[in-house]
Amino acid sequence: MSLAAALAAEALRVQALLDRLAAIGADPPGITRHAFDARENAAHALAASEAARLGLEVARDAACNLYLTWPGADRAAPRTLLGSHFDSVRHGGNFDGAAGVVAALAAVAALRAVGFVPRADITVAAFRCEEAVWFGLGLIGSRAALGILPPDALDRRRADTGLTLAEHIAGCGGDPGAIRPGARLLPPGPVRCFLEAHIEQAPSLIEAGVPLAVATGIPGNIRHAAIRIAGEDAHVGLPRRFRRDAALAGAEIFTALDAMWAEEDAAGRAMAVTIGRFHTDPARHEITVVAGDFTFSIDLRAYDAPHLAWLERRFHEVLDEVAARRGVAIDPGPRNAAPVGPCDAALRASLATAAARMGVATLPLGSPASHDAANFAATGIPTGLLLIRNANGSHNPREAMDTADLMAAAATFAEWLRAEA
Numbered sequence: 055m056s057l058a059a060a061l062a063a064e065a066l067r068v069q070a071l072l073d074r075l076a077a078i079g080a081d082p083p084g085i086t087r088h089a090f091d092a093r094e095n096a097a098h099a100l101a102a103s104e105a106a107r108l109g110l111e112v113a114r115d116a117a118c119n120l121y122l123t124w125p126g127a128d129r130a131a132p133r134t135l136l137g138s139h140f141d142s143v144r145h146g147g148n149f150d151g152a153a154g155v156v157a158a159l160a161a162v163a164a165l166r167a168v169g170f171v172p173r174a175d176i177t178v179a180a181f182r183c184e185e186a187v188w189f190g191l192g193l194i195g196s197r198a199a200l201g202i203l204p205p206d207a208l209d210r211r212r213a214d215t216g217l218t219l220a221e222h223i224a225g226c227g228g229d230p231g232a233i234r235p236g237a238r239l240l241p242p243g244p245v246r247c248f249l250e251a252h253i254e255q256a257p258s259l260i261e262a263g264v265p266l267a268v269a270t271g272i273p274g275n276i277r278h279a280a281i282r283i284a285g286e287d288a289h290v291g292l293p294r295r296f297r298r299d300a301a302l303a304g305a306e307i308f309t310a311l312d313a314m315w316a317e318e319d320a321a322g323r324a325m326a327v328t329i330g331r332f333h334t335d336p337a338r339h340e341i342t343v344v345a346g347d348f349t350f351s352i353d354l355r356a357y358d359a360p361h362l363a364w365l366e367r368r369f370h371e372v373l374d375e376v377a378a379r380r381g382v383a384i385d386p387g388p389r390n391a392a393p394v395g396p397c398d399a400a401l402r403a404s405l406a407t408a409a410a411r412m413g414v415a416t417l418p419l420g421s422p423a424s425h426d427a428a429n430f431a432a433t434g435i436p437t438g439l440l441l442i443r444n445a446n447g448s449h450n451p452r453e454a455m456d457t458a459d460l461m462a463a464a465a466t467f468a469e470w471l472r473a474e475a
C-alpha cells in the first residue's frame with residue numbers, strides 16, 4: 055500500500071475522532087474543553103485509546119501532558135516530537151489545538167499501515183492548557199514540559215472554579231511539586247525537533263485558495279490584562295480644561311497605538327496590537343458623569359525580539375505622554391509575556407518539500423497567533439509549524455476546517471517522518 059492510500063484509508067477514522075472530540079466538548083453554541091478538567095481529561099483519554107490501538111507507548115508527565123511514543127530502532131537517538139493541545143476557549147470551535155494532535159496521530163497511523171520502521175522515537179504530545187483564558191496565562195502545559203513555567207503560575211486561580219493551577223493539576227493526577235523552573239518534564243533523551251500543525255486563525259489561506267502554510271515564525275507577545283487609568287469623576291457641566299477624563303485618555307491611547315500599527319504595516323514590519331477590554335465602570339459612569347476611571351487590556355505581538363521590545367517601549371511612551379497630557383495616572387498592572395518563536399529554516403524547507411511530494415500546495419506565512427511551538431523555538435529546539443486552512447477564524451463556534459485540509463497536514467507530516475525519522 056502507498057502512503058497516499060494509507061492516508062486516504064485513515065481519513066474516515068480521523069473524521070470519527072473529530073466528531074467524538076466535538077461530542078466531548080459540546081457546549082452550545084460551540085465547544086468548551088476546560089483546561090485541567092473533565093473534558094480535557096476525556097480528550098486526552100480518547101487520544102490515549104487511539105495510541106493503544108496503534109501500539110504506541112502512553113506516558114504522562116507531572117503537568118498531565120500526554121506523550122504517545124512510537125519506539126524507534128535506536129531508542130537513544132534524538133526523538134521527533136509532534137503535537138498541540140486539546141483545551142479550548144469557552145464556546146470556541148472544535149479544531150483549535152485538537153487538529154494538531156489528530157493530524158500527528160493520523161500521520162503515525164498511516165506510516166504504521168505501510169510498514170515503516172522509524173530510526174528514532176516519534177512522540178505525539180498533547181499539551182495541557184494552551185489557552186490563556188483559564189488561568190490568565192497561556193501555553194501552560196508546554197511551558198511546564200520545558201521547565202519554563204513562571205514560578206508564580208501554580209498559584210494562579212482559574213477564573214471560574216477559583217481553584218489554583220496547582221490544585222487543578224493535582225486533581226487531574228499530576229504532581230505540581232515536580233514543576234519547577236529548569237526541570238524538564240519531556241520524555242527522557244534528546245529532542246531532535248518539534249513539529250506542530252494548527253488551524254490558521256486568520257483567512258489568509260482561504261483568500262489564497264491553498265490548504266496549508268509552512269509558518270515562517272510565531273509571534274511573541276506582551277500582555278496586560280487590566281490597565282487602569284485613574285482620572286477624576288466629574289459633573290457633565292465641567293469645562294474641558296478642568297477635566298481629568300480617563301475614558302478620553304483610553305481612547306487616545308487606542309488611536310495612538312493603531313496609528314503606530316499602521317506605520318509598521320506600511321513599513322512591512324509585521325505586528326499586531328489588540329485592545330480587548332475597553333470600558334468605564336458601568337456602575338458609576340452615567341450619561342452625565344465624566345468618567346474618572348477606565349480599564350483596558352492590551353496584547354502586543356511581533357515576530358522578532360528586538361521589534362517586540364521596541365513596541366513595548368513605544369507603548370509605555372504612549373502611556374506616559376497621554377497621562378501627562380490628560381492629567382491622569384496609568385497603572386499597567388501585571389505583565390505577561392510569551393517569547394517569539396522563529397521557525398527553523400531547514401525544517402521549513404523540508405516540510406515544504408514533503409508537502410510537495412504528497413501533492414499538497416503550501417505557501418510561507420507568519421503565524422498570526424502564538425502556539426505551543428513558540429516555547430520549543432524559544433528554548434532552542436528546532437521547530438516547524440504547519441497552518442491549516444480554516445474559515446471564520448478561531449475562538450468562536452463558527453471555526454470551520456475541512457477534514458481534507460487536516461489530512462494535507464497529516465500527509466506532510468507522514469512524508470516528512472518517512473524521509474527524516
Ligand SMILES: [Zn+2]
Nearest residue numbers: 150151184252
Ligand atoms: Zn490553539
